[in-house]
Amino acid sequence: MNPLLIIDQIGKRFGSLDVLKDIQLEVDQGEFIALLGPSGCGKTTLLRTIAGFLEPDRGRILIDGSDVVRLPPNRRPLNTVFQNYALFPHMRVIENVAYGPSRAGVNRGEAEKRAAEALAMVDMATFGQRYPRELSGGQQQRVALARAIVNRPRLLLLDEPLSALDLQLRKKMQLELKHLQAALGITFIFVTHDQQEALTMADRIVVMNAGRIEQVGMGSEIYKRPATKFTAEFIGEANFMKFVRCANNTARLDLCEQIVVCSGTVPDRGDAVLRPESIRVVHSSHELPKTWCRLPARIDEVVNLGSHELVYATVGHRLLVVRAPVGCAAQIKDLASEVAFDPQDLHLIAEV
Amino acid sequence: MRSWISPVQMMAAPIAFITAFFLVPLSVVLLASFQDKSGAFSLGEYVRILADQYHLGVVLTTFRIAILTTLVCLVLGYPLAWYLVRVVRIRAWRRICVILVVVPLFTSNIVRSFGWMVLLGRNGLVNDGLQAAGLIERPIRFLGTEMGILIGMVYVLLPLVVLGVGNAIAKVDTSLERASADLGASSVSTFFHITLPLTLPGVIASSVIVFTLATSAYVTPALLSGGRVTVLSMLIFQQYSATFDFNYGGALSAVLLVVTLVMVSLAGRIGRGTK
Numbered sequence A: 001m002n003p004l005l006i007i008d009q010i011g012k013r014f015g016s017l018d019v020l021k022d023i024q025l026e027v028d029q030g031e032f033i034a035l036l037g038p039s040g041c042g043k044t045t046l047l048r049t050i051a052g053f054l055e056p057d058r059g060r061i062l063i064d065g066s067d068v069v070r071l072p073p074n075r076r077p078l079n080t081v082f083q084n085y086a087l088f089p090h091m092r093v094i095e096n097v098a099y100g101p102s103r104a105g106v107n108r109g110e111a112e113k114r115a116a117e118a119l120a121m122v123d124m125a126t127f128g129q130r131y132p133r134e135l136s137g138g139q140q141q142r143v144a145l146a147r148a149i150v151n152r153p154r155l156l157l158l159d160e161p162l163s164a165l166d167l168q169l170r171k172k173m174q175l176e177l178k179h180l181q182a183a184l185g186i187t188f189i190f191v192t193h194d195q196q197e198a199l200t201m202a203d204r205i206v207v208m209n210a211g212r213i214e215q216v217g218m219g220s221e222i223y224k225r226p227a228t229k230f231t232a233e234f235i236g237e238a239n240f241m242k243f244v245r246c247a248n249n250t251a252r253l254d255l256c257e258q259i260v261v262c263s264g265t266v267p268d269r270g271d272a273v274l275r276p277e278s279i280r281v282v283h284s285s286h287e288l289p290k291t292w293c294r295l296p297a298r299i300d301e302v303v304n305l306g307s308h309e310l311v312y313a314t315v316g317h318r319l320l321v322v323r324a325p326v327g328c329a330a331q332i333k334d335l336a337s338e339v340a341f342d343p344q345d346l347h348l349i350a351e352v
Numbered sequence B: 001m002r003s004w005i006s007p008v009q010m011m012a013a014p015i016a017f018i019t020a021f022f023l024v025p026l027s028v029v030l031l032a033s034f035q036d037k038s039g040a041f042s043l044g045e046y047v048r049i050l051a052d053q054y055h056l057g058v059v060l061t062t063f064r065i066a067i068l069t070t071l072v073c074l075v076l077g078y079p080l081a082w083y084l085v086r087v088v089r090i091r092a093w094r095r096i097c098v099i100l101v102v103v104p105l106f107t108s109n110i111v112r113s114f115g116w117m118v119l120l121g122r123n124g125l126v127n128d129g130l131q132a133a134g135l136i137e138r139p140i141r142f143l144g145t146e147m148g149i150l151i152g153m154v155y156v157l158l159p160l161v162v163l164g165v166g167n168a169i170a171k172v173d174t175s176l177e178r179a180s181a182d183l184g185a186s187s188v189s190t191f192f193h194i195t196l197p198l199t200l201p202g203v204i205a206s207s208v209i210v211f212t213l214a215t216s217a218y219v220t221p222a223l224l225s226g227g228r229v230t231v232l233s234m235l236i237f238q239q240y241s242a243t244f245d246f247n248y249g250g251a252l253s254a255v256l257l258v259v260t261l262v263m264v265s266l267a268g269r270i271g272r273g274t275k
Helices: A045-049 A093-104 A108-121 A137-149 A165-183 A197-200 A219-224 A229-234 A328-332 B008-033 B044-051 B052-086 B091-106 B109-120 B125-132 B147-172 B173-182 B187-216 B218-226 B232-241 B246-273
Strands: A005-014 A017-027 A032-036 A058-063 A078-081 A155-159 A187-192 A204-209 A211-215 A239-247 A251-254 A260-262 A267-273 A279-283 A294-295 A298-304 A308-317 A318-324 A337-342 A347-350
Touching: A005 A045, A005 A204, A017 A045, A032 A045, A032 A197, A045 A078, A045 A155, A045 A187, A078 A137, A093 A108, A093 A137, A108 A137, A108 A260, A137 A165, A137 A187, A165 A187, A165 A197, A187 A197, A204 A219, A204 A229, A211 A219, A211 A229, A229 A239, A229 A267, A229 A298, A239 A318, A279 A318, A294 B187, A298 A328, A308 A328, A308 A337, A318 B125, B008 B246, B044 B052, B044 B246, B052 B091, B052 B147, B052 B232, B052 B246, B091 B147, B109 B125, B109 B147, B109 B218, B147 B187, B147 B218, B173 B187, B187 B232, B187 B246, B218 B232, B232 B246
Parallel strands: A032 A187, A032 A204, A078 A155, A155 A187
Antiparallel strands: A005 A017, A005 A058, A204 A211, A239 A251, A239 A267, A251 A260, A267 A347, A279 A337, A294 A337, A298 A308, A308 A318
8 A cells, every 4th residue: 555645855945044954754555654753843833834824945746646746735635633722713703614624615504413413423513603712722622623624635744733732631732632533534743842742632643853764663662762862862861871882792881890781782882772661770789680780879869759769879870861750769768779671672863 | 288280171172172182063954954945844965965866976986986996995905014123223214104195195185186197187297208108109198087186186095095004013012923834835825814804903094094085085186187087076066165055065065974874984883794
């Protein structure tokens, strides 16, 4: 099967700033893609380029094999959910949602019937006669979603649509969006700066930074095997240390003198990533496998987050973040404490 | 102890001012309109307006010119406002354009109208230009025609529309227009479904201002009419300054006021209907 969307060498420059640098991406029919990155990384620019609100300086955008770069937004087979929802304030909810079908030449009765169906899909069936200003933020968000899916586009673009909602509602909407996407079979491209949101919803995550794609992959894969230091830092929390290769599969870390045995091949030098949940805080008398790396540590701070706690421990001159079960650090706080990890859990990123 | 001005004290000065210089004179004028020469109550002056073909014609001419002025101002002013707000990217150029639009408001009405008399005359710049371009063979008579008055009035009142409508256009969130395009609307369709309805309150407010100023304008029509066209304000002026008929002048003023108020409230109703 051919990809639904092919972004081919897209580049865009604002003044002297490259906001998109040779973006290359393929998206399959029915996929849920998250464009993830910090503000200013180019993710929204990329979305607007796909939607047709910005013309790229170079490159092609193929939807179903045909290049749409020269097409105006109203002639592209896609719809957008805008960050501020962009509901038409002078129209009732039902008119807002019927706007798409009406422009496509559907008669009024049929357009409103389709609008009512779309509203029902987002649990807003009873709000048709209201004006947008009479709705809460979450309700407006649902209307914006209904308006964008009513024409059954091949591709739905979502520009940080949940960013204005409070945390509880956001989490609820994340799951609802995922279910809706699965039910409709529409390809979603979702822009967010929230890694949790991306991990929750997306089939594949596109990590962007400074106008480039850093890495594309499934959430778990990106988390476990980040391709760059940026990705490791941006997705989840990470402890970094420098490493140098010693022999075939052993490396020396700048954290300790011990030579550790790593999994897979070891690059010459680079950054080793260690996730907080891979580290344990233990008493010096605690038994651990011989291959583990253990270091004397001073526990500086314990932050209880309810389900777990974050322990900030100083090893040498370095601060490590450890994710530990609640109460774990308290037991050994005043005694000789150590941090320990299995070197197999180190992820090595080669220096470029 | 804290000293503060109560709302009553605050409002006292403006209320006194409006009463002394607006409500009282207005009452005098209206009372006079309901009296005959002997001072007895009479509707005779109003009957006179309706009965006199010439005077009724003046009323109709006045409102015809005012309505045309409003429409022409909107047709010219809306695109100009659009250009200034949405198209111009360079700030300096936008500032120059706004100054050019606003400058007529700073010059004396009499000077502006004399300027148009010179431009629109038989051998004025407009006729010379049209002849040189081969568009006309003989000079067109502008002065002393409704067309001449219309040109002068549009020139005077256009800045108000550009500023009013420009403000309304600037307030429209461009993401609404993007959303419209995204949903399949062409730019023309987006304009009529989204932009125009959202700017309509501004359009109506500007129209009301232009219309009221156009119906009550005196200097521009007086100078550009050359005595050949008479509008209501000129007729009223004649009653008070030449014939000293305060009763008839009052009745004409009342007609001007009432018709204008009716038009303004109609416009207000249309404005509310769109919200």
